[in-house]
Amino acid sequence: MSAVLYSFRRCPYAIRARYTLATLMLRVEIREVVLKHKPAALLALGGRSTVPQLLVDGDRFPESLDIIFWALKTSSNDDLVNQLWPTDPIVRAKIMSWIRFNDYCFKPWLDRYKYADRHPEQSESYYRDKGERFLKRLDTRLKHSTNLLGEQMTIADIAIFPFIRQFAGVNASWFEGSGYVYLQEWLNRILKSECFETVMVKLTAWDESQDVSYFPEPRRAQELLIQN
Numbered sequence: 682m683s684a685v686l687y688s689f690r691r692c693p694y695a696i697r698a699r700y701t702l703a704t705l706m707l708r709v710e711i712r713e714v715v716l717k718h719k720p721a722a723l724l725a726l727g728g729r730s731t732v733p734q735l736l737v738d739g740d741r742f743p744e745s746l747d748i749i750f751w752a753l754k755t756s757s758n759d760d761l762v763n764q765l766w767p768t769d770p771i772v773r774a775k776i777m778s779w780i781r782f783n784d785y786c787f788k789p790w791l792d793r794y795k796y797a798d799r800h801p802e803q804s805e806s807y808y809r810d811k812g813e814r815f816l817k818r819l820d821t822r823l824k825h826s827t828n829l830l831g832e833q834m835t836i837a838d839i840a841i842f843p844f845i846r847q848f849a850g851v852n853a854s855w856f857e858g859s860g861y862v863y864l865q866e867w868l869n870r871i872l873k874s875e876c877f878e879t880v881m882v883k884l885t886a887w888d889e890s891q892d893v894s895y896f897p898e899p900r901r902a903q904e905l906l907i908q909n
């Protein structure tokens with residue numbers, strides 16, 4: 682199998698795709714993209730050239746969630762797959778509803794909060810208040826369990842945490858003083874994990890002349906295997 686992932690280190694969509702691949706120990710060739718200078722090979726695919734994108738033996742997975750579901754389908758670790766994406770249709774519906782809320786309701790406010798100077802029609806704190814509604818919902822949920830759908834991590838946690846990380850990063854002292862202690866604990870736990878360290882490995886921008894890089898790095902993959 683040949684699998685190539687176009688990625689961008691800081692992109693929250695790419696982070697959730699890489700976190701899933703690393704959790705499931707699926708190794709891909711990784712190509713780090715500079716968004717302002719997208720490589721010709723990515724542009725040549727045609728259509729949307731957003732990252733992350735995964736190419737597997739001629740099939741194209743152009744969205745982070747496509748990549749997450751490809752990983753779940755491809756992994757042979759059934760126990761972990763069942764944990765991340767439980768078979769119960771009610772749990773699945775809840776997972777998708779959290780992710781959709783994040784992607785379609787929270788993300789637009791996150792963007793405005795992050796780049797408030799580009800959206801002068803309202804103040805930064807107005808955008809933060811709008812985003813904070815989601816933080817409150819998450820915090821209330823996390824008061825009752827370690828992760829969003831219970832004790833075990835699911836793809837809801839993986840798909841959402843990179844966006845909360847960004848929100849927290851806009852004004853770290855505000856986030857630390859915000860009182861969302863359950864949310865903070867949840868985020869910190871993920872950010873301190875070996876898996877996150879693996880996910881955030883620094884790579885130079887890809888060009889065609891470069892040697893192939895793999896994600897997770899072979900050494901890291903071995904370490905993760907030992908920990909699991």
Ligand SMILES: N[C@@H](CCC(=O)N[C@@H](CS)C(=O)NCC(=O)O)C(=O)O
Pocket residue numbers: 689691692693694695716730731732733743744745746
């Ligand atoms: N819905 C897409 C969104 C991906 C996305 O917007 N990625 C951004 C980087 S964080 C990007 O590629 N921006 C460059 C562009 O839009 O051309 C997904 O889930 O993968």
